[in-house]
Amino acid sequence: MKVNVYVTLKPGVLDPQGKAIHHALEGLGFGGVADVRAGRFIELDVADGTSDADLDAMCAKLLANTVIENYRIERP
Amino acid sequence: MKTAVIVFPGSNCDRDMAVALEQVTGRAPAMVWHRDTDLPDGTDFIALPGGFSYGDYLRSGAMAARSPILRSVADAAAGGVPVLGVCNGFQVLTEAQLLPGALMRNAGLNFVCRTVPLKVENSQSLFTASYNAGEEINIPVAHHDGNYFADAATLDRIEGEGRVAFRYADSVNGSARDIAGVLNDAGNVLGMMPHPERAIDRAHGGTDGLRLFEAALGVLA
Secondary structure, three states, rough: EEEEEEEOOOOOOOOOOHHHHHHHHHHOOOOOOOOOOOOOOEEEEOOOOOHHHHHHHHHHHOOOOOEEEEEEOOOO | OOEEEEEEEEOOOOHHHHHHHHHHHHHOEEEEEEEOOOOOOOOOOEOOOOOHHHOOOOOOOOOHHHHHHHHHHHHHHOOOEEEEEHHHHHHHHOOOOOOOEEEEOOOOOOOOOEEHHHHHHHOOOOOOOOHHHOOEEEEEEOOOOOOEEEOOOHHHHHHOOOOEEEEEOOOOOOHHHEEEEEEOOOOOEEEEEEOOOOEEEEHHHHHHHHHHHHHOOOOOO
């Protein structure tokens, strides 16, 4: 079973990488981009029946650093 | 004094750290591999060196913080053994939740590699007792992810408890409140981005880092 995990910086946490991407987009002539936030996408191939609690623990213990990041789990 | 340096795949300041420890204690440290589960018996000082453990995969220090040896390091820290994390070692300590906060990409996005002035904020800790409070010292930094972050309540708390050991005299990497080094609540774990082991010999351009090791290893000059 494929599970998608999206890890994003919490609102209010400065994202210098997102800012640099934003500047680069402007440099390419793309106007009208208000803001860019960069995150991480992780695809897990887990055993069918893996519980929500286990997936949540994987995110909280390793995949995201909850001091600075939020995560969202997307099951098929 | 039995010291130990934890070596991860991708550590690259482990030998510099070993030189510093041996210079001060007169005895070479045990070099402990990350897959080991136990520290040598009687270890009474642990150093986590700089570098790029596990290639900085996922987040700087994230994989190292979950390596087998870190459980023993956490147990030793809980038992009062001094633990010093420098640069990547600081990142590992925050990822292992032995220290508060997190270290993010430098605000300017550049790798910063130069000697910077630091202000000693707490001169009472076991690592900083050889400095005077408010003293300015010069220590090299070399990092890409040194931008210290914690929420405002955490920052207020650690400042109020005297747990900010060092601050950058000038902004270096965008760190919250210019924090360069943080102590745990018991005061026996210090994480810092600057490299004291690179300032222990006149040939390094300065010896301000040597005093940290002299204080921490109980051989105050």
